[in-house]
Amino acid sequence: MNVSNSLDAGPPHAATVLARIQESPTIFTLQLRLDDAAAQAAYRFAPGQFNMLYLYGVGEVPISIMSDPEERDLIGHTIRALGRVTRGLAALKPGDRVGLRGPFGRGWPLQEVGGCDVVLVTGGLGCAPVVSVIHYVLRRRERFGKLVIIQGVKHAEDLIWREQYDRWAKLPDTQVLVAASEGAPLWPWHVGRVTELFSLANFDPGCAVAMMCGPEGMMRSAADALLARGLPESRLYLSMERNMQCAVGRCGHCQFGGAFVCRDGPVFNWGEVKALLAHKGF
């Protein structure tokens, strides 16, 4: 699903922080609006694409877009404060300015689902690039079969958007399976590995598309489990992460074999990347 890029290699567009939401001790969401009203009005993205966010004087980071693609007034990013740029972004307040360029890359293959079930497997903050898929499916519910949301976290307190998972779990034809490797008091979901939940997942392997985002080890195990359930390899997708600096397939950092993850991905079909994923160091 390629969407023509309205913003290229640079320079970025100025954007203002509309809201900042603390999701967990280290994870926060920034809701941004491009300062140029025409650019904001023209901005379109597909679920699974990402933007480069620029913190003044510090640098840029690639961040997936988590807001609803139908939402025209803001662009949402959920970020973990970890490096120089993201720790600085965490300190921003409403009214502060950032730079934004994007959207970049190939998003999720939503057109290929064609009435079948949607299985979403995410680990940690891998839920962020996928949450826009959930919004997308829920807005067009009649076009899709069952929606299965499987999310794993290391510690129970790492789970963000708890209320949303609760809400989604109550919707018809929607299954929510959450696991934490380490539980906590009053943790209502599974304690253990996320892959232990696959036997509970209710979908038709003959008519389903699975989309994964999270640590590569988790995605490899999840792929094994999904393929063992009979899901064809051609219906299994994942979103990859690599160092990205230019976002237009030029700087070379995100190369994964012959692919530039920023341009040819970040969403790949399992068959495109499985051989190289078996080797560490690419």
Add this chain to the structure above:
Amino acid sequence: MLSSQSDRAGFLPLAQLPSLLARLRERGYQCLGPTVEQGAIVMRELEPPNDLPRGIQAEQTPGRYRLTSHPLNRYFAWASGPQAIKPHTFAPKESLWRVERDEAGSLQFAAVHPPVVRQAIIGVRACDLAALALQDAHFLREGRRDAHYAQRRDHLFLVAVQCAEPASTCFCASTGDGPTPTAGYDLALAELADGFVAVAGSDQGQAVLDDLNLSLATSQQIEAARQQGASAAAVQTRSLPGRNLRDSLMSRLEHPRWDEVAARCLACGNCTAVCPTCFCHAEADTPALDGATSEHERIWDSCFSEAHGHLHGFNVRADIRGRYRQWLTHKLATWHDQFGRSGCVGCGRCIAWCPVGIDLTEEVAALTEGQP
């Protein structure tokens, strides 16, 4: 060079070499050419009346580059220096955009455009032209032209010279990229004892040749140049076992040789700095001291640097084995997926400039065990 256009080849006597530079300068070109600097041949601006250096040869073996004198006192007896075209098209460091912040915190972004400079580079080799074609494929990709690269590329005039005396590290005959230039130049020269057989490869090149008003090269001169190229190919001892090693290398990703070469490799990145096809670059921001502006620059980077594989809290290629494997498999294997050919043009720079003398051809031979 000399087969298809030999009927239009001119002959530039040695004494007329300065007039070639003069014609280029008249056309507004800054002339860059071989200059001895810190014990190496580098491309620097040639200022009249300073002449091109003569009688210099570059002896190159793994981990070693030494300038020596050449008995025939030729202008272009030296094989490739550490850099040729790449720094003049893909700048080692340049600003891409600038941002201003006012007191209210508003940000104003503006693209930075490099100054337009018409440059002529005299003395590029067939391997350099092949490498430039690969850089073009990357930076001038359809729909994603890099404006900075494109601007320099559009104002470049290339005077290629046939390699008559390859270094021991050269293997362009094996990659099919040399030693005689066949495409991608404005003018190509083959140096003989008393002058140069000269052919044009572009309209601009032909116009310069016309200005020089040369006599036609004789069939003996053309044949001498042809033989010189053939013998320069024949004397090369290094080679790769094939022109497409993609499947061969990608099926040996866990070969023990990767550990063995990683134990010798210093991960210094010299090979990527001198490689004429490497395109990796970092992007970095430098705020002004007063905090009112910040520059966003790109700087050559290397897949041997620790930062290259950095990803929020861990490194994709934490060890040297992974980095050497990334460099070699990209250059010789996955380059085929990206650009339809290998990323190696056989210039041998990575061999000569490796401080511990790692020889790419030797590593490939060990990895493929003679079975490409």
